[in-house]
Amino acid sequence: MAIMLLTRRIWWTIVVSCIIDIWCVTNILYYIFFNMFFTWDVLALAGNMDGFWNSLLPYLDMKIWIYPLITLLYVILVSIVHVSTRHNNWFLTVVILCIVGIGDIGMNSYRYQTWYSATSSEACAWESLNEESMLSWYMPLGLYRLHGLFTDNWSIHYVKAQSISSYFVASLIDYARKYIRQKPHLTDKDIIQISQYVNTSPRKCSPHYNLVFVLVESLESWPLLDTIEGNIITPNMNRFIMESNTLYCPYIKSQIKKGGSGDGQMIVNTGLLPILEGAACTSYGNNVFPNYAHYYPNSAIINPTPNAWNQSHVTYSYGYKQLVESNRLHDIDVIYKLDSLLNDSIYQLSPSCVLAITMDSHSPFVRPGGTMLSFTEDVPTSIAFYLDCINYVDSCLGDVFATLNKDNTILVITGDHIIFKDFMLAEFATSISRMNLCIKEEKNYCPLLIYSPSFTSSTLINDTCYQMDIYPTIMHLIGCEDYYWKGFGVNLLDSVARHNRPITEQEAYRLSDLMIRSNYFQTYLK
Numbered sequence: 001m002a003i004m005l006l007t008r009r010i011w012w013t014i015v016v017s018c019i020i021d022i023w024c025v026t027n028i029l030y031y032i033f034f035n036m037f038f039t040w041d042v043l044a045l046a047g048n049m050d051g052f053w054n055s056l057l058p059y060l061d062m063k064i065w066i067y068p069l070i071t072l073l074y075v076i077l078v079s080i081v082h083v084s085t086r087h088n089n090w091f092l093t094v095v096i097l098c099i100v101g102i103g104d105i106g107m108n109s110y111r112y113q114t115w116y117s118a119t120s121s122e123a124c125a126w127e128s129l130n131e132e133s134m135l136s137w138y139m140p141l142g143l144y145r146l147h148g149l150f151t152d153n154w155s156i157h158y159v160k161a162q163s164i165s166s167y168f169v170a171s172l173i174d175y176a177r178k179y180i181r182q183k184p185h186l187t188d189k190d191i192i193q194i195s196q197y198v199n200t201s202p203r204k205c206s207p208h209y210n211l212v213f214v215l216v217e218s219l220e221s222w223p224l225l226d227t228i229e230g231n232i233i234t235p236n237m238n239r240f241i242m243e244s245n246t247l248y249c250p251y252i253k254s255q256i257k258k259g260g261s262g263d264g265q266m267i268v269n270t271g272l273l274p275i276l277e278g279a280a281c282t283s284y285g286n287n288v289f290p291n292y293a294h295y296y297p298n299s300a301i302i303n304p305t306p307n308a309w310n311q312s313h314v315t316y317s318y319g320y321k322q323l324v325e326s327n328r329l330h331d332i333d334v335i336y337k338l339d340s341l342l343n344d345s346i347y348q349l350s351p352s353c354v355l356a357i358t359m360d361s362h363s364p365f366v367r368p369g370g371t372m373l374s375f376t377e378d379v380p381t382s383i384a385f386y387l388d389c390i391n392y393v394d395s396c397l398g399d400v401f402a403t404l405n406k407d408n409t410i411l412v413i414t415g416d417h418i419i420f421k422d423f424m425l426a427e428f429a430t431s432i433s434r435m436n437l438c439i440k441e442e443k444n445y446c447p448l449l450i451y452s453p454s455f456t457s458s459t460l461i462n463d464t465c466y467q468m469d470i471y472p473t474i475m476h477l478i479g480c481e482d483y484y485w486k487g488f489g490v491n492l493l494d495s496v497a498r499h500n501r502p503i504t505e506q507e508a509y510r511l512s513d514l515m516i517r518s519n520y521f522q523t524y525l526k
Contacts (some may be wrong), residue, residue: 017071081207177223202484219415221250221447236398249448249461262309264416271471271487273512285313288522290485293319296353304329341518361389
């Protein structure tokens, strides 16, 4: 609009408006998909969406096109009015500003009504709507947050305030800060801290067992071992949990950050936590990483979307020797490829490690072949669809359990991250209570199932544990605890270690960030 007021080249405002529209729509889309806005780091991750588009397109909604529609209306008005004088410029500006203002207030009011209806109907306290949240709902573009310009972590506040235009500025400043930031330097104190998790005299080991790892997209604990409205969601995993050689930990805290599924894969493979900004798999995908796959003569990753999350690079950075590439596969095809690989003569001659990554439980939860489970109408649609997809994944995993060589193979099943955030659980509180779902303290966790021939009885761990614990637990089970890198987590079989952790989660995040960005392991593992 400022361009319109300063010049008669009004058609240039259409170009500028179109550019702004593209930016706004992409922000909204990414917010809908992953609960975060575009930053420069996110733009760098765009190429990793290959293979996910079929899952993302169903999220498109007419409400997100309000900005392009305003621009279209503006073009129509310009064509009708035939602006030729500065007076008409002012007139058209006022008209457009009124339309935008009314639209913005209307959208914010709609958001507020939606939020209040959800929270009040789900028995949330009205007092939770404090002054800050009131402002974030009614103040256009989150401008009330400008006071944070000179405070720490102010851009994070913009994300939470759901501001698009103002967050764009915040992203630029954050990017500038990172650009001028020097290469991370490990202080003497950092080195001493890290040395506690490093074996100074590592030895080469031969794994005692084959290792099959299934990383299930968005697998959460609460559908397991439960009957929901007459539906047994995971009959195969339930039977697996009950076997005498299985460890089951239902409360694994998801520790991913902006790297999403890529972070989940990195944590369970390396025992490191994600970097604080961006995604390690893309920004540092060519680094040298520790991993149990280094010990196996034969190792592979089966990924239905091999281009996603820089898989073509990190597969080998994590120590795997083969990436099973293909077009997008359904989970039944992934499991079939897993079975075929394990039956290959090469993989049967020497210890083997295979990581299979599933995808069909990715949001928006469209089960291949259509729905199979039935729920009452008052069950939230997203929960019903999610449970249907988890049921499908479980049916695929049944083939793994049936063909697994239980004498010489460790099988690990876990989720890459949770999918229903805390604020979603608040919205679903009434339904959760009615269905008596076992969601611990209204927080979600990933389950961890481990079958090992070395177990003589079933083990249930009800403590809250962490994704970073999976790596050292596997190292212990395959007999390779003398590997150079111990990991920041603990061996879950060690109850004393579970209750006396030597490092806090936040400190593990900080040190992992420094180690990844400085390529700490290049000297030792190259």
